[in-house]
Amino acid sequence: MSKPRVIMWLAVAALAGAAFYVTKDRFAPGAAPPHGSAPAQTVAAQTAQKQSWQPTMELVGELVASEGADLSLQVSGIVESLSFESGQTVKAGTPLLQLVAEDQIAKLASLKATAELNAIILKRDIEQLKIKAVSQATVDTDEANLKNSQALVKQQEALVSYYTLKAPFAGRLGIRNVDLGEYLSAGTAVVTLQALDPLFADFFVPQKFFGTLKVGEPVKVMVDAYPGQSFAGTVSAINSKVESGSRNVKVRATVANPDSKLVPGMFARISLDVGAAEDFVTLPQTAIVANPYGSTVFVLEKTADGKGLVARETFVKLGEARGDFVAVVSGLTEGETVVVAGQIKLRNGTPAVIDNSHLPKVELNPTVSD
Template identity: 70%
Template sequence: MTKRRVMFWVVVAALVGGLVYGFNPLAPSGAGKGPAGKGPADHGGPPQTVAAEPAKTQMWQPSMELVGELRASKGADLALQVSGIVQSISFESGDPVQAGMPLLQLIADDQVAKLDSLKATAALNALTLKRDTEQLKIKAVSQATVDTDQANLKNAEALVAQQQALVNQYSLKAPFSGHLGIRSVDLGQYVSAGTTVVTLQALDPIFADFYVPQQYFGRIEVGQPVTVKIDTYPSETFPGTVSAINPKIETGSRNVRVRATLKNPNGRLVPGMFAKIALDLGKAERFVTLPQTAIVANPYGATVFVLEKSTDGKALVARETFVKTGQARGDLIAVVSGLKEGETVVVAGQIKLRNGTPAVIDNSHIPKTEADPKVSD
């Protein structure tokens, strides 16, 4: 029998023997005595220096951070219905405007002249009707003549209204109050129908549109508060409220579109900005929290090392235990199960530990952990 075959059968025998006697060479170091909650096995050896903190409980508001974009409450690219040459421009790029304010006028002399002609015809028809109405009282004209005069007047007035509407199309007015963008045309330029003259945006209030996964559809409602962060203002948050929820789920993403409304009196927020939206879900809950550095991830799940008194009560030894984690927030993470408040948990130096390893606590070099850390200068 060759040496390679001998080694192969030795390994097989070791694995079989391990299975028979309850040894699993693939399990993590903490599996068995420690995580089972039966107390750590004292491995002896020199104590290992670690950083440790007691597990604390905090009230956390369940929330979700989503991404979206800002949209104007009213926005339009203003254009004319007819073609012509620009006669006058009554605004500058970036101006605030009120609804109905004139912005631009095309040359419309021929259309105005035609309007004046139709008005004159209508005025003549009105005089004719008045004269024939008086004549009818003394039976000088027939009722049919008066009826014809009335029809002629109505027709003339309709033609005046039609021409007036056409003349109005040669001028551009602000349809609502807001802020103008950059002007796209100049004085004397020929403008085709439908050409964008300027963009008009109403910025106060402003909308933030975002998408929420369908499993949270029943936990959002109109009037719910949201907090919006914009990269342009990294140290500020902008409060808002949910103002509309789409009544259908997007079939491609299985998300529902939600719109929040924010006050924007100074116009600091503009449409198209990328936004991070924090949305609260349900009521605040109490969780055991730890620094995220305390969690050890492995194929069997998340674990932590808890420090306990040794059997003789003279030293601290490590016990590895499985935990179920929840939402992370800043430097901290919530522990849903597997840990109690007040238990001393290793937050740094776990790589040196096994189940039952003696340990000494030294917290002189661990950084401060916060649920909402701020960038310091």
């Protein structure tokens, strides 16, 4: 290799090394500022404060009716009358549908007449027995005939009732599936009935939290139909076994639904408290500077003469984020002043001036505004 080329490569290597050390000093926390005084940079800052956060789990589940059924009849027949409309709210015992049942009603009348006759015969033979006009065997037979006829009446009454569909509990009806005059086969779903208040929210919790689950614990239920709104509930039941496939335990919460905003089948997000509340030093998430070598924040400290502020970059270990805040597990103490906006202008030792006149509002539970 020629001497001029060797000199050129040595010069390139020297420049690369200088650039490396300048870049390293610029981004490493604790690095000293360059020689010469830098102008003060205007930033927004807040004091790091402690907040008590209740550990929670965000789970997914499904809303289930406390009582729900697809109503149908045990017998076949022609629809004689309909006494409800789709979407109607009904009380328990409300008649909904009647099948044609004249022949069954007539048979019931015949059996009642037979029972009445047997009652008369028994009464007459009891009187005859007093004067020894009939034997005890005759009276015993009369009693058996009466009981048999009464049982047949009850059997027929039950059969006649099968031709009438009634609401087994109070709730809201769905969409009607049959029409007047239609032939209805036994077991055909006529309409669905759902009890809407209260509702159940069923969800699964990992087995490692089984020991912390308690009946009566509060939960918050959220559904996509009502963004930003939560519905309060309480844990009402915990399954007695862990699912072998997923190693999760099924939990049921009861949710009040007086306005019937919620309906069964909705996908739900459930927030469940776990364990005791913990205290964390918290910061707005805008204060965090994400770097390849870790998360850092700029802390403002007084200068040696106490007349100004300088920035010091320090590593922090982050925990859970909630809303606009994030918990700082280590690297920061309560009461320190931390830059929350304008960090891009700072490096270690940069003089700073605080101006919070345009500081954005941060909330623990922000909501989407219209």
